[in-house]
Structure formats: structure tokens, C-alpha cells
Amino acid sequence: MFDFGPFFDNFDQILEGFWATVRLAAAAAVLSLILGTVLASFRVAPIRVLRTFGTVYVNILRNTPLTLVLLMCSLGLNDVLALKFSDTSSVTYYWWAVLGLSGYTAAFVCESLRAGINTVPLGQAEAARSIGLTFTQSLRMIILPQAFRAVVAPLGSVYIAMIKNTTVAAAASYAETALVMKTLLDQPSFTSGALPLFIGVAVGFMILTLPTGFFFGWLHKRMAVAR
Amino acid sequence: MTDSEGGPELTKGDGPDDAIPGAGPLVVVEHVDKHFGELHVLKDINLTVNRGEVVVVIGPSGGGKSTLCRSINRLEPIDGGTILVDGKELPKEGKDLARLRADVGMVFQSFNLFAHKTILENVTLGPIKVRKQGRQESEKHAMELLDRVGIANQAQKYPAQLSGGQQQRAAIARSLAMKPKVMLFDEPTSALDPEMVNEVLDVMTGLARDGMTMIVVTHEMGFARRAAQKVVFMADGQIVEENTPDEFFTNARTDRAKDFLSKILTH
Numbered sequence: 001m002f003d004f005g006p007f008f009d010n011f012d013q014i015l016e017g018f019w020a021t022v023r024l025a026a027a028a029a030v031l032s033l034i035l036g037t038v039l040a041s042f043r044v045a046p047i048r049v050l051r052t053f054g055t056v057y058v059n060i061l062r063n064t065p066l067t068l069v070l071l072m073c074s075l076g077l078n079d080v081l082a083l084k085f086s087d088t089s090s091v092t093y094y095w096w097a098v099l100g101l102s103g104y105t106a107a108f109v110c111e112s113l114r115a116g117i118n119t120v121p122l123g124q125a126e127a128a129r130s131i132g133l134t135f136t137q138s139l140r141m142i143i144l145p146q147a148f149r150a151v152v153a154p155l156g157s158v159y160i161a162m163i164k165n166t167t168v169a170a171a172a173s174y175a176e177t178a179l180v181m182k183t184l185l186d187q188p189s190f191t192s193g194a195l196p197l198f199i200g201v202a203v204g205f206m207i208l209t210l211p212t213g214f215f216f217g218w219l220h221k222r223m224a225v226a227r
Numbered sequence: 228m229t230d231s232e233g234g235p236e237l238t239k240g241d242g243p244d245d246a247i248p249g250a251g252p253l254v255v256v257e258h259v260d261k262h263f264g265e266l267h268v269l270k271d272i273n274l275t276v277n278r279g280e281v282v283v284v285i286g287p288s289g290g291g292k293s294t295l296c297r298s299i300n301r302l303e304p305i306d307g308g309t310i311l312v313d314g315k316e317l318p319k320e321g322k323d324l325a326r327l328r329a330d331v332g333m334v335f336q337s338f339n340l341f342a343h344k345t346i347l348e349n350v351t352l353g354p355i356k357v358r359k360q361g362r363q364e365s366e367k368h369a370m371e372l373l374d375r376v377g378i379a380n381q382a383q384k385y386p387a388q389l390s391g392g393q394q395q396r397a398a399i400a401r402s403l404a405m406k407p408k409v410m411l412f413d414e415p416t417s418a419l420d421p422e423m424v425n426e427v428l429d430v431m432t433g434l435a436r437d438g439m440t441m442i443v444v445t446h447e448m449g450f451a452r453r454a455a456q457k458v459v460f461m462a463d464g465q466i467v468e469e470n471t472p473d474e475f476f477t478n479a480r481t482d483r484a485k486d487f488l489s490k491i492l493t494h
Binding site: 046133134137141146225226 | 326328341352353356398402405
């Protein structure tokens with residue numbers, strides 16, 4: 001029952017799956033941070049159209065199952081509408097997975113960040129305006145830097161959830177860890193190695209997520225703004 | 228603080244696009260009305276502030292003093308009337324308004340120093356990002372200003388590491404760094420421990436002597452007597468009395484002012 005043989009026999013394949021997971025998570029982390037910041041800026045902007053766009057976007061993406069978002073990207077946009085990033089199918093599915101996961105995670109980044117913006121005292125924005133900074137300048141130089149520092153820890157949780165959410169990309173034809181695992185389990189000869197495989201993959205994810213959590217915790221302490 | 232020789236130039240202000248730089252009153256408030264919902268907080272306010280004049284606004288809480296002060300750089304929008312700064316009406320929004328605000332210094336009750344920036348960065352941010360000055364020039368000027376307000380040795384610290392009095396002096400330096408035409412003070416000493424009030428008032432008195440145009444909302448009667456040319460008494464959203472400090476404190480014309488003074492001066 002606890003035969004680790006098959007697990008190590010296919011170790012290369014599993015490692016490849018994890019590498020695909022890391023590439024997806026890293027790209028989604030960067031993209032969702034940028035997109036989330038833009039959305040949060042929209043949601044506090046003095047222009048109504050931008051605020052409405054931000055609100056609608058967040059409420060749609062945050063309340064749609066990720067599987068649906070990713071299937072929409074891969075099957076809907078890539079396959080049916082033929083909006084392809086590349087003619088190589090692995091490349092185009094990768095980028096659709098990145099885009100879908102980023103778009104979805106950005107809604108959560110945006111909401112964390114907006115909570116952070118609410119922790120910045122109103123006087124900071126008033127002082128920024130009083131020395132002649134425009135809205136965009138005061139957001140970029142005064143409000144957002146302080147908002148980010150306030151929400152480093154919650155952002156860590158968002159990113160841990162995002163790393164685990166990469167497993168859903170298997171549904172969107174992207175060959176990451178979960179898909180490798182499912183392929184291995186489908187082999188009739190593999191039944192004896194099922195439990196060790198689960199354990200191995202779980203440990204693999206912890207190797208990715210635990211340091212992420214520690215890193216964000218450390219960063220939070222280091223960056224905290226004294227008032 | 229009386230000796231301004233060799234100190235940084237504080238009263239410079241005329242930008243290149245001024246219609247008639249240096250002519251006429253600096254701030255003109257005409258028939259200004261302002262509501263907060265049902266509450267009529269500014270009722271037909273008229274006020275003229277000349278160049279180099281120090282005007283102290285005094286009166287009971289909720290009388291509209293702070294609102295008037297904040298409306299002069301449009302931190303509070305007004306419902307009616309006009310406000311002219313150096314002959315130009317306040318722009319409604321956008322870049323023009325930002326440009327005007329750069330010329331109008333503001334000091335807040337709660338200091339509002341940028342919490343994530345050092346004192347020096349607080350003072351240089353405006354000159355670098357708004358005035359587009361070089362970093363070196365801005366830092367040199369900032370250090371002169373910090374020296375002038377007596378906290379040059381705190382330049383590398385963060386606001387939370389300073390006392391209230393030091394923070395407020397840093398905030399004054401931050402405003403001065405923009406070389407404003409006029410400075411607004413919104414109860415600058417009300418949040419301070421008593422022993423720190425004077426260090427801030429000394430800086431303000433020095434500014435007044437150097438000819439800075441100032442509008443000061445305060446309860447500090449000593450400062451009003453010492454530094455102001457004009458006292459404006461506000462109550463219930465109206466300017467009840469405009470007078471010289473000496474006349475106002477010894478021989479107020481209106482009953483409302485006499486009543487207010489009797490309540491605060493007997494203690």
C-alpha cells in the first residue's frame with residue numbers, strides 16, 4: 001500500500017509537472033499583482049466609469065469558479081474563438097492558463113489592496129494634494145506604498161491560494177503537477193503507488209507554499225509603517 | 228527667528244503665468260456658501276487677505292473656521308461664491324488645481340507627514356515631483372528649512388520617531404519647501420502637548436515677521452496678539468467680527484465675540 005517505488009520511478013515526470021506549476025504560479029503572481037493594483041486604483045478613482053468597471057470586474061471574477069474561468073479561456077477563447085498566443089498548443093495553453101489565473105487572482109489582490117487603502121488615514125491624501133500632487137501622483141507615491149505595506153500578510157494568503165489554484169489549470173489543458181498526477185493514476189499498474197503519490201505531491205506543494213507564507217510574514221514585519 | 232538674513236527665501240511666489248504678479252490682495256473670498264447636507268457651515272463669507280498680512284481666525288468649535296481654511300485650497304469644495312488666490316479663481320479639478328495648491332501651503336492639526344518617508348523625503352517630495360527641481364538642490368533647500376525650524380538633526384528619521392512638536396515643525400518645512408504664496412494653518416497646535424506648543428508658535432511668529440502671508444485658525448490668543456494684523460471672529464458659519472488684535476481682545480465690538488472671549492479668558 002505504501003509502495004514508494006512507482007513514485008520514484010516517475011520522479012522525473014513529477015518534477016517536470018512541478019516545474020510547470022512554478023512557471024505558471026510565478027507568471028500569475030507578477031501579472032495578478034499588476035492587474036490587481038490597476039483594478040484597486042480604478043476602484044478608488046474619482047472617475048465614475050473606472051470605479052464601475054473595477055467593481056463589475058471584481059464581482060464577476062471573484063464570484064465565478066476558477067475552473068469555469070480557465071475552461072472559458074482554453075476551450076472558449078482559444079479553441080472556439082481561435083484567439084491563440086502561438087501555434088504551438090503547449091505555449092498557447094500556458095499563456096491562457098496564466099491569463100485566466102491572473103485575471104481571477106487579480107480580483108482578490110484588488111480587494112486586499114483596497115482594504116489596505118482604507119487603512120491609510122485620509123490626512124495622508126489631503127497632505128499629498130496640498131503640496132500639489134495630482135490624484136495619480138498621490139496614489140502612486142503616498143497611498144499605494146502605504147496600502148501595500150499594510151496588506152503584505154493578507155497578500156501572502158492570496159498567493160498561497162493562487163499557488164494551489166494552479167492545479168485547476170489541468171482542466172484547461174495545461175500540463176502541470178495535477179495533470180501529471182492524474183495521468184499516472186490512470187495507469188492500471190499504478191494503483192499500489194497511489195497513496196505515496198498523493199503524499200509526495202502534497203509535500204511538493206508545501207515546499208512551494210510554506211516558504212511563500214514565511215516570506216510574506218517576514219516582509220510584513222519588515223515593511224510595517226509606524227504611525 | 229527674527230533674523231532672516233542668509234536664511235532660505237520664503238516669500239517668493241510669483242509664477243510665470245500670473246496676470247499681475249505682486250499686485251492686489253493675495254486671497255479674496257467673496258460670498259462663499261457651503262453646506263454639509265442640511266448644515267449651512269459657511270454663510271456668505273467675505274474676506275480679503277493682503278500680501279504679507281497675517282490673519283487669525285478665531286471662534287467656537289463648529290463655527291466654520293476649519294472649513295473656511297480648507298476651502299481656500301479646495302480641500303473642501305464650495306457651493307457658491309468665488310475664491311481668488313493671487314487674482315485667479317480656484318480651478319475646479321485636475322492639473323490646474325494641483326498647480327494652485329502647490330502655491331498654497333497647508334499645515335494640518337494632525338501634521339499628516341507621509342508616514343513611510345523620512346523627514347527629508349517628506350520635505351523634498353513636492354519640490355522634486357511637483358516643481359521638478361533637481362534632487363541635490365531640493366535636499367540643500369530642505370536642510371536649510373529643517374535647520375530653520377530647528378530639526379535638521381532629525382532629517383533621516385521617520386515621522387513616528389519624532390515628537391508632536393517636531394513633526395509639526397517638519398510639516399511647516401514641507402509646506403515652505405514649495406515656496407508658497409500663502410500659508411494656511413488649520414489649528415496647528417491643537418493636537419500638541421502643552422510644552423510643545425511654543426516651539427511651533429515660535430516658528431510661525433518668525434514666518435510672520437519675515438513677511439509670509441498667513442491665514443491661521445487657532446485658539447492661541449498670545450500668537451494672535453503677537454503676530455496677527457487682523458483677527459476674524461467666526462461663529463455659526465458667519466464672520467461676526469473683523470478687527471485688529473488689540474481692539475478685538477480689549478474692546479470687541481460684537482456681543483457674540485465678547486461672550487466668547489469672556490468664556491475663554493477667565494480661565
